[in-house]
Amino acid sequence: MKMKKWVLGALGLMCTGLFATAACAETLTVMIGSEDSGGVAVKAAMDKAAEIMGIDLEYSVFPTDQFLNVLNTKGATGNLDDVIFTSYSLSDLPYNEFAELSGDWQEKITDTTRQFTVNPETGETVFAPFGPESNFGLAYNKKVLENAGVTVPIVNYSDFLEACEKIKETGVTPLYVSAQENWTPQILLLTSFTTTLMKDDLVDQLTTNQVKPQDVEGIVKIWDNVCKLQDAGILNEDYRSATHDMGKKAVANGEAAFYCVTDGAYGEIMNEYPDLIDDVGLTICPMWDNEEDAFVMANRSCRCLAVAKNSKNLDLAKEFVNTCITEEVMTTYYELSPGAVPYRDLGFSLPMSSWNEEMTALSETFPTYGDWCNALYDGKPKMNPFFGDFDLRVQSMFSGKTAEEAVTEWYTKYAEDAKAKRVEGF
Amino acid sequence: MKKKKSIYAWWLLLPAILIYAIFFIIPNVAGMALGFTDWNVYFFDDIRFNGLENFARLFGEKTFWIAVKNTFYFAIMTVVLKNVLGFLLALAVRRESRFNSYLRTVIFLPIMISSIVVCIIFVSIYNPSTGILNQFLNGIGLHALAKSWLVDERYAMNAIVAMEVWQWAGLNMLIFYSGMQAIPSEYYEAAKIDGASYWQEVRYVMLPLMVQSFTITFIFSIISGLKVFSQVYGTTNGGPADSTQVMATFLYRSFSHGHYGYSAAVGFVFMVLIMLFSAIVFGILRKKEVEY
Structure with a gap:
């Protein structure tokens, strides 16, 4: 009798378990960096896709500075999450661990973004572009500039310093730098020194260790221009301890005239200071000496979705990605964070920010990064400056290192990474 | 019979030896071996032997020497300050009273807070423009003393040392306080009869009989000083410009880049350095201990 009770009890528990499992929605794990998870748009859009499919999402959030390493380690050990959301270039990632993706969207990817989506070894599409194509530049406060009689675009470094002096006379901080975080000061160089790299066959020489950047006068000079901003007396006093949030606020409310950002800041300012967003524009960042080096940092990267090849929920994860590239989900994303859509025509329109419009207009006058890559290297991102702690090296110039020291240390680390990747020449 | 006894002892030791071997000896030997690979x-699955390359790279790296220097600086400074402050605090609160028992609790309280939380608090305190430290200094007219504590390479390391001392001096105080309680009152009475002043009692009675307490606090402080990580990671992450880089953050960074062979070499070298330093310090302290 006692035994019978035990058996019935166990059966009951098993049934409850089975029903509970059946009643639970299917779950996908999504790997994401902490910076991205903090943004409203990304999660809101993915949650919308999950809602449409009737599934649950479990986010694995990793600190931004650890994201790449964790992703590569997970890839190497076959432990990737079902879905991966990232803005890193494929050359940094374990792309052979990503599943081939397909959908109506595939043929519509813009030429400038396509380079970021294809496995270079197999030619398979492994990334689905989700977020906008990037625009990096100098955010500016329109009212401050108008008040100081400064017009944009400013096309070289000396004109920029002159403009900053004019702004300073009006009692406003000309340029805001937030060097407490390592990722913001680097934008000053990402938006300006690519021109120097793209000359002749310098990139080829650097990526094969035939030439060191510290030996190239033009490179050291442009790093030095950024370094010397500190001596020019045009920065906010607390630039070493200032944060990105402080920078956005300063440029939005007119405490500062310029602040170097990615266009992701548009959505953030729009959500945090909705009344002030129309006062802020985006322009090129003239850290170069010669006007002919001017260019527009557009199409450098794009936030994409990938699916792990070994995912136990492979079909569901692929379906999730396709659901993300639909009108309802994309609209959720782009309404919160407007930007340049990485597709030619999806059959519906998405909001673009005024910043992207400005940069698109500028790209009619100046070349863009994307144009360069397409023209010179068939669209491939030839040299990835993110190797070698690029961000930390730029930040170190705002903590007392000289431009030459910073460039040397960057390339030393770059070479170590290249050696680990067994790149020829290192 | 003697042989049987010795086998019996080995059997008793076996579980401990096994655990020690699995969790310490084998990983360390494996780590050392990996230090010679790329x-x-x-x-990940294609490991190649690269001889002494990792060690050559390590010793040639400027940041490595900064990390070594900073780690020992942090360890020595915190050992000295935590012990001096802990001892003085113990002296101050050793007399039994309701106020002193309240004070002991207050001084001990920071230990209960997680290190990362302490970092968050101090990042806020040290903020050059909004932090209470600079606001206080400016408020009392000491503008010249208001610094960019964590973002200026000249002050950042000492600012972290001060934070560590604030958090852990209370533990040393407690150990010293227990040590003081353990000294029989007869010794003080004898000293008094001999006409010793308060400070002479402290110097000639209390201090020599408290060497065991000092050994304990030194060991704790040296260990926590040499393995410093969260205090730096949570405040400066090794910056500005690597000026607060310590061995653990250096190791963490190289591991973060996915250079595992190199990281193994870094870990091995650090282990050797720490073992040498600890052996010297413990050797000296052991000789100073007094039985009573």
Whole structure:
């Protein structure tokens, strides 16, 4: 009798378990960096896709500075999450661990973004572009500039310093730098020194260790221009301890005239200071000496979705990605964070920010990064400056290192990474 | 019979030896071996022997020497300050009273807070423009003393040392306080009869009989000083410009880049350095201990 009770009890528990499992929605794990998870748009859009499919999402959030390493380690050990959301270039990632993706969207990817989506070894599409194509530049406060009689675009470094002096006379901080975080000061160089790299066959020489950047006068000079901003007396006093949030606020409310950002800041300012967003524009960042080096940092990267090849929920994860590239989900994303859509025509329109419009207009006058890559290297991102702690090296110039020291240390680390990747020449 | 006894002892030791071997000896030996390879995240399954390359790279790296210097600086400074402050605090609160027992609790309280939380608090305190430290200094007219504590390479390391001392001096105080309680009152009475002043009692009675307490606090402080990580990671992450880089953050960073072979070499070298330093310090302290 006692035994019978035990058996019935166990059966009951098993049934409850089975029903509970059946009643639970299917779950996908999504790997994401902490910076991205903090943004409203990304999660809101993915949650919308999950809602449409009737599934649950479990986010694995990793600190931004650890994201790449964790992703590569997970890839190497076959432990990737079902879905991966990232803005890193494929050359940094374990792309052979990503599943081939397909959908109506595939043929519509813009030429400038396509380079970021294809496995270079197999030619398979492994990334689905989700977020906008990037625009990096100098955010500016329109009212401050108008008040100081400064017009944009400013096309070289000396004109920029002159403009900053004019702004300073009006009692406003000309340029805001937030060097407490390592990722913001680097934008000053990402938006300006690519021109120097793209000359002749310098990139080829650097990526094969035939030439060191510290030996190239033009490179050291442009790093030095950024370094010397500190001596020019045009920065906010607390630039070493200032944060990105402080920078956005300063440029939005007119405490500062310029602040170097990615266009992701548009959505953030729009959500945090909705009344002030129309006062802020985006322009090129003239850290170069010669006007002919001017260019527009557009199409450098794009936030994409990938699916792990070994995912136990492979079909569901692929379906999730396709659901993300639909009108309802994309609209959720782009309404919160407007930007340049990485597709030619999806059959519906998405909001673009005024910043992207400005940069698109500028790209009619100046070349863009994307144009360069397409023209010179068939669209491939030839040299990835993110190797070698690029961000930390730029930040170190705002903590007392000289431009030459910073460039040397960057390339030393770059070479170590290249050696680990067994790149020829290192 | 003697042989049987010795086998019996080995059987008793076996579980401890096994655990020690699995969790310490084998990983360390494996780590040492990996230090001679190019194992990295990009070629996870294709490990190649690269001789002394990792060690040559390590010793040639400027940041490595900064990290070594900073680690020992942090360890020595915190050992000295935590012990001096802890001892003085113990002296101050050793007399039994309701106020002193309240004070002991207050001084001990920071230990209960997680290190990362302490970092968050101090990042806020040290903020050059909004932090209470600079606001206080400016408020009392000491503008010249208001500094960019964590973002200026000249002050950052000492600012972290001060934070560590604030958090852990209370533990040393407690150990010293227990040590003081353990000294029989007869010794003080005898000293008094001999006409010793208060400070002479402290110097000639209390201090020599408290060497065991000092050994304990030194060991704790040296260990926590040499393995410093969260205090730096949570405040400066090794910056500005590597000026607060310590051995653990250096190791963490190289591991973060996915250079596992190199990281193993870094870990091995650090282990040797720490073992040498600890052996010297413990050797000296052991000789100073007094039985009573």
